[in-house]
Amino acid sequence: MKKKVLGSWFLVLGLAGGLSCGKGLSQGNVLDKEAAQKVYVAPGQKDAFYWFMSGGFSGQVAVYGIPSGRLLKEIPVFSQFPQNGYGYSDETKNMLMTSHGFIAWDDSHHPEVSLTKGVQDGRWLFINGNNTPRIARIDLSTFETVEIIETPNSAGNHASPAITENSEYLMAATRFSLPVPQRDIPVESAADGKFNGTISMVKVDPASGRMRVAVQVVVPGFNYDISHCGKGPSKDWCFFTMYNTEQSYQMGEIEASKNDKDYLLAFNWAKAEQCVNDGKTKVVSAIHYDNYLPESKPAVAEKRTEVKMMSPKDCAGMMYYLPTPKSPHGSDVDPSGEYIVGGGKLATVLPVHSFKKLAQAIQDKSNVLQEVGGIPVLKYESTLAGEVQKPCLGPLHTEFDGDGYAYTSCFISSEVIKWKLGEWEVVDRVPAYYSIGHLSIAGGDSAKPFKKYLIALNKITKDRYLPTGPEVSQSAQLYDISGSKMKLLLDFPTVGEPHYAQGVPASLLMEKSVKIYRLDKNEHPYVAKNESEARVVRDGNQVHVNMTAIRSHFKPDIVEAKVGDTVYFHVTNLEQDYDIDHGFAVEGMSMPNVLLMPGETKTVRYEARAAGVYPFYCTDFCSALHQEMQQYLRVTP
Amino acid sequence: MQILLQRNRYLVFAIALALIALYFVPLWTIRLVAPQYPEGMGMYLWAGRITGHGLFDLQNINLLNHYVGMAPIIEESIPEFAYMPYVLGYMIAGALVTCVYPRKFMVYLGLLNLTAVGLAGFYDFWRWEYNYGHHLNPDAPISIPGMVYQPPLIGSKQLLNITASSWPHIGGIILFAVGILLVYVLVTEYVRKIA
Numbered sequence: 001m002k003k004k005v006l007g008s009w010f011l012v013l014g015l016a017g018g019l020s021c022g023k024g025l026s027q028g029n030v031l032d033k034e035a036a037q038k039v040y041v042a043p044g045q046k047d048a049f050y051w052f053m054s055g056g057f058s059g060q061v062a063v064y065g066i067p068s069g070r071l072l073k074e075i076p077v078f079s080q081f082p083q084n085g086y087g088y089s090d091e092t093k094n095m096l097m098t099s100h101g102f103i104a105w106d107d108s109h110h111p112e113v114s115l116t117k118g119v120q121d122g123r124w125l126f127i128n129g130n131n132t133p134r135i136a137r138i139d140l141s142t143f144e145t146v147e148i149i150e151t152p153n154s155a156g157n158h159a160s161p162a163i164t165e166n167s168e169y170l171m172a173a174t175r176f177s178l179p180v181p182q183r184d185i186p187v188e189s190a191a192d193g194k195f196n197g198t199i200s201m202v203k204v205d206p207a208s209g210r211m212r213v214a215v216q217v218v219v220p221g222f223n224y225d226i227s228h229c230g231k232g233p234s235k236d237w238c239f240f241t242m243y244n245t246e247q248s249y250q251m252g253e254i255e256a257s258k259n260d261k262d263y264l265l266a267f268n269w270a271k272a273e274q275c276v277n278d279g280k281t282k283v284v285s286a287i288h289y290d291n292y293l294p295e296s297k298p299a300v301a302e303k304r305t306e307v308k309m310m311s312p313k314d315c316a317g318m319m320y321y322l323p324t325p326k327s328p329h330g331s332d333v334d335p336s337g338e339y340i341v342g343g344g345k346l347a348t349v350l351p352v353h354s355f356k357k358l359a360q361a362i363q364d365k366s367n368v369l370q371e372v373g374g375i376p377v378l379k380y381e382s383t384l385a386g387e388v389q390k391p392c393l394g395p396l397h398t399e400f401d402g403d404g405y406a407y408t409s410c411f412i413s414s415e416v417i418k419w420k421l422g423e424w425e426v427v428d429r430v431p432a433y434y435s436i437g438h439l440s441i442a443g444g445d446s447a448k449p450f451k452k453y454l455i456a457l458n459k460i461t462k463d464r465y466l467p468t469g470p471e472v473s474q475s476a477q478l479y480d481i482s483g484s485k486m487k488l489l490l491d492f493p494t495v496g497e498p499h500y501a502q503g504v505p506a507s508l509l510m511e512k513s514v515k516i517y518r519l520d521k522n523e524h525p526y527v528a529k530n531e532s533e534a535r536v537v538r539d540g541n542q543v544h545v546n547m548t549a550i551r552s553h554f555k556p557d558i559v560e561a562k563v564g565d566t567v568y569f570h571v572t573n574l575e576q577d578y579d580i581d582h583g584f585a586v587e588g589m590s591m592p593n594v595l596l597m598p599g600e601t602k603t604v605r606y607e608a609r610a611a612g613v614y615p616f617y618c619t620d621f622c623s624a625l626h627q628e629m630q631q632y633l634r635v636t637p
Numbered sequence: 638m639q640i641l642l643q644r645n646r647y648l649v650f651a652i653a654l655a656l657i658a659l660y661f662v663p664l665w666t667i668r669l670v671a672p673q674y675p676e677g678m679g680m681y682l683w684a685g686r687i688t689g690h691g692l693f694d695l696q697n698i699n700l701l702n703h704y705v706g707m708a709p710i711i712e713e714s715i716p717e718f719a720y721m722p723y724v725l726g727y728m729i730a731g732a733l734v735t736c737v738y739p740r741k742f743m744v745y746l747g748l749l750n751l752t753a754v755g756l757a758g759f760y761d762f763w764r765w766e767y768n769y770g771h772h773l774n775p776d777a778p779i780s781i782p783g784m785v786y787q788p789p790l791i792g793s794k795q796l797l798n799i800t801a802s803s804w805p806h807i808g809g810i811i812l813f814a815v816g817i818l819l820v821y822v823l824v825t826e827y828v829r830k831i832a
Contacts, residue, residue, distance in 0.1 A: 516693075575697075575700075576692075576697070577700070624778075624779070628778075
């Protein structure tokens with residue numbers, strides 16, 4: 001019997017794409033008048049929610065208005081952004097410094113909004129960089145990346161960043177195990193347990209938001225996948241799923257899928273904090289960068305040289321492994337903090353752990369099956385609240401509506417299921433187009449979800465939109481979940497590959513959105529706050545131009561340099577009017593243009609290679625005389 | 638000479654207080670709305686200064702005005718702002734003196750002063766508006782033959798893409814009310830006399 005199930009399982013895996021494609025063709029046209037009315041945001045009207053979607057391989061964050069699905073902004077985070085010069089200009093390139101040097105790209109996955117008492121407070125958005133392990137902080141009053149911190153002793157910062165109930169800490173864990181500390185050893189020794197993972201606790205300063213790596217716990221070298229922290233009764237805990245407890249190092253698709261059950265790690269971070277305070281850590285040398293944007297100044301890259309580290313053995317009772325079928329992905333805590341849902345990616349059931357039962361189980365030693373790397377493994381049944389039987393194929397990720405229901409994305413059967421907590425019964429299912437990864441409900445991972453919309457973030461697009469050659473955008477679907485049945489409202493393409501998203505009520509952010517930067521507070525070392533301060537200063541073969549931009553001219557009028565000079569155009573936008581931006585570019589410059597918001601100073605570098613006269617001009621249409629906003633740089637031999 | 642009713646004396650005292658309030662509220666407001674300025678912008682005229690509705694509105698209005706060659710609106714270039722507070726102080730002093738020396742002719746004098754200041758103020762305001770609107774920099778990028786940019790003294794007017802509206806603000810309304818109160822005082826004193 002089991003063999004037969006497995007057989008059909010692989011058949012399904014193999015045909016997943018094709019099957020769901022056919023399904024979509026026959027069921028695609030579900031839009032009706034009512035759905036159209038629900039997503040219609042009339043011209044001049046505003047959306048009810050901001051939706052922050054990670055960019056995946058774009059390395060950025062895209063902001064959409066929901067329910068219209070309109071793209072509002074792309075926030076550059078981990079990748080250079082020629083559109084506004086982020087990561088190129090002297091003011092922003094420090095944001096991308098790492099222990100590997102300057103890194104121009106990353107893979108951004110899981111956005112998290114800062115919380116107070118488990119509820120979104122709208123101060124910051126955090127997001128992980130998976131490839132070169134980092135966490136970024138975006139200020140939600142300016143929608144700008146203001147800090148990026150590197151997590152050392154990590155590879156594949158995937159289970160990150162999970163945020164605690166009052167934004168005390170962000171959790172970051174290794175997806176790829178690695179030698180800790182990093183060194184050259186045979187890859188095959190991974191199988192002997194010579195590779196490790198780390199769970200990093202990143203402290204967030206409650207006033208400034210500044211981050212620092214508080215401690216790293218060295219754990220067995222499994223592949224930590226996703227994490228979420230508890231709330232209410234479970235607020236002191238965070239939960240991490242993992243795959244590859246087999247510790248394979250090649251052909252993971254087979255070798256890492258052998259065990260019937262992997263683990264869900266229950267981590268008592270409050271206890272860990274106590275152990276850190278009790279001095280149970282050791283200081284280890286570990287170079288990592290903390291880059292931040294001081295208010296009204298260029299970004300600063302600060303190098304840190306050490307971290308505190310700890311092993312589970314140093315702090316008994318801090319960590320437990322809960323067996324969970326099979327290669328689980330999602331680790332999702334319901335709004336009450338009682339249920340922890342493990343998305344059993346390859347499982348035929350959806351397992352749900354109970355926090356109450358976990359708290360009891362750890363009191364009784366007879367529940368401990370064995371210890372792995374100093375972490376007790378508890379009996380599956382001792383923490384199990386229930387299993388949703390035959391939920392769907394490939395259950396990945398679950399969010400909640402605060403009304404007793406959970407919603408799980410199913411990658412292989414390409415659908416969203418709705419099921420009742422406590423009864424573990426599926427009550428509704430709708431198709432997703434196609435192969436849904438994560439799903440997202442506004443506040444759906446917090447203590448206060450909004451039972452209004454659910455967004456499916458899909459991996460396969462195929463025929464959903466007009467074809468655009470082999471490479472097509474990813475797709476998202478918007479469902480109305482306010483009623484007893486889920487209802488598809490809208491289908492829209494997305495930027496990059498959103499892995500996860502955070503929906504935030506518009507009212508939480510729109511009033512405090514900054515309109516201009518104050519020129520009188522600009523502390524850039526090369527600012528010119530009015531035209532009388534505009535000047536050219538030569539320093540060897542560096543020419544610094546403190547330049548002003550205002551409708552519709554630059555000062556100084558003409559700039560002169562010599563062949564071999566590097567000319568730094570430090571351009572200050574003198575405007576103090578909302579949405580009167582300027583841009584700056586010089587013919588033949590090797591970096592992209594910079595955009596200057598009102599009151600802002602940004603720098604363009606220009607290498608004077610050949611004698612001649614080169615125009616520079618405003619690249620952001622600013623006024624009726626924008627086209628006339630053009631002047632000359634003269635380069636003499 | 639007729640001594641004022643006690644009640645009218647109190648009213649004159651109230652007028653003194655109302656005039657003191659004029660140091661703290663704008664007299665007049667000009668609001669500009671354009672297709673690309675749906676939120677609008679504008680300026681307040683006070684007894685002794687000029688300010689924007691928003692922190693940077695004056696700067697932004699001047700930036701727009703430079704396209705058609707209007708002179709920048711700068712407080713220092715308008716000498717009236719320097720002595721207006723003293724004129725106001727003179728009227729307040731007059732009202733207070735009337736409180737302690739409550740004679741009917743003092744009220745006449747007050748009304749006369751107010752009317753004179755009001756008319757002179759309106760003329761001056763109109764003159765500034767006229768000069769701003771007519772004396773344009775010949776090098777201005779936008780030059781439309783025959784077009785002038787004089788804002789209305791009171792009411793709304795379309796100036797190219799901008800709808801300019803000029804209306805009394807709290808201070809202006811207080812001034813009108815003070816005038817009406819003075820007339821009321823004189824009328825009641827007159828009625829008492831003939832009764």
